[in-house]
Every structure is written in C-alpha cells, then in structure tokens.
Amino acid sequence: MIAPWRTHLELLAFGILLGGAISAVGFTDYAELHRMFTFSDLRLLLTFAAAVVLAGVGFALHCRGAGMPIRRIVKGTVPGALLFGVGWAIAGGCPGAVLAQIGEGKVPALVTLVAILVGSAIGRRVKARAGWDSGSCAS
Amino acid sequence: MPPRKSAWAPTLGRAAGLPHEGRQRRAPVVALVWPRALDTSRSAAPLVAEARARGAFAVRLDLGADFAREVGTGGEGLAALAAGGLLVGIGASVSGGCSTGHGLSGCSRLQPAGVAATATFFATAVACSFLLDGVRP
Secondary structure: OOOOHHHHHHHHHHHHHHHHHHHHHOOOOHHHHHHHHOOOOOHHHHHHHHHHHHHHHHHHHHOOOOOOOOOOOOOOHHHHHHHHHHHHHHHOOOHHHHHHHHHOOEOOHHHHHHHHHHHHHHHHHHHHHHOOOOOOOOO | OOOOOOOOHHHHHHHOOOOHHHHHHHHHHHHHHOHHHHOOOOOHHHHHHHHHHHOOOOOEOOOOHHHHHHOOOHHHHHHHHHHHHHHHHHHHHHHOOOHHHHHHHHHHOOOHHHHHHHHHHHHHHHHHHHHHHHHOO
16 A cells, blocks of 8 residues: 555655754764774764654653554564674665765765665565564564 | 844844844844754854764765775775675664664664664674774774
C-alpha cells in the first residue's frame, strides 16, 4: 500500500531537517567520527547524547498515555550491530549520514551508498534464511 | 501602516548586523531565516558559524586528510568504502536498525534492542578505530 501524499511530504520535511542536522553537527565528517570513536574529542559524543535526551523528551510527550511498542533483543540484534560498527568506523558513514554526505557534494559517498544498498539486500536474505526477525527501523 | 514594533527586534537586529534603521522592520524576518540572528549571547556565534561551515556544499573527490591517512586514497579508499558500506548494509539489516533507528530512536525510547545494538556497534566501531590508528598512526 502506498501512503497518502501528505505523509510523503511530512517525511520529506523531516528528512530534510534530519539531513541538515546530521550535516551541521559533523556526523558526515570522517575526521569528526574518528575523533569520537578514539575519544580524542567528545563533542560529537555529547551532541549525540543530547539528541537522545531531546528525542526521549519528544517521544515521552508525543506518546504520553499510549504505550510505546517494545523492541526486544532478538537473535540478529547483536551480530548485526557487530558488523555495523566495523563498517561505520571504516566507511565513516551510516545509512542516514551517507545521504547527507552526498548532499554535501562528497562524491566518494556514492560508492558507500551503493554498497549499503547491496549490503542490506544481502542482510535481508541472511535474515530470512536464518529465520531471524529483528524488525526494521519502522517497527 | 507603520511596522509593528516589538521589544526584542532591536536586539535581534543588532545581533544580525543590520543597519540601525532596518532593525525594527526586518529583524523578525531575519530571525526566522538567519540562524546568526538567533544568537543573543556572543559566545554562541562561533559555534553557529562552525556548524554552518560544516554543512557547506562543495563537490569533493576525497573524504579529507584523516580518511586518506587512516583508510587510504584512490582505489584503496574506494574499496574500503565499498567494504565498509557493505558491512553497514548487512549489519543494519540483520540488526534491524542503524545509528539512527537503534542509536537515536531506540535509545531515546529505552528499547532493549536499541540499547543493546548501540552498545555493540559503538564498541566495535571504537575497537576498529583504535585498530586503524595502530596500523596507520
């Protein structure tokens, strides 16, 4: 089923805001990421922590009264995250940041994007074959 | 009709660097479109300028000096991006989320899967980065 066009427009607006924020805080910059992962600069880590707190307040306000669905740890959660961390440290881009990198004009990020798309297709097959249901971002 | 005067307009106008006569009239509009005008304290201005510089558009064929040193240049760098991207794709898919889905949304809702995945991928990213540093200081 295709969502109504209004939903698409809302998602577009939020996507633009998220991309701008990711870019402005430096999440698209390999050097910044590397300094975060080696703890030589805590700025990005603190920025991310602040974003988590802010999002937590937002979710709490938005979902007050209604129970939020709980995502439990399943078989794929940890092995997938192990691979994700290695890839993130090497390529310097997560699925959201790579789109922002392309928007900033970083041409090599196109390679990362294609690889991520191929990787997620492989990942879906792996999940299906292993019978793991780790859900997706939307669940 | 004369423009409506507000108490904060002159302050915002000054912060935005508008000429004196333009402050009353244009400041509210500027405040909406120009982040610098939102700085009421002087100390925030360099931070905003820094953030604006980070997101600046420029067509680049490299990912910066740090990437070149730690990961590689030319074909080596592109191969690393392909391999890294592949791992990111497989990992995010198998894990059911990435730094946004698990890290931001999951952690902020205190979801068990989000917290576990974030702790895991952050740990491997840290280990991998120190390893890169060790191999290519």
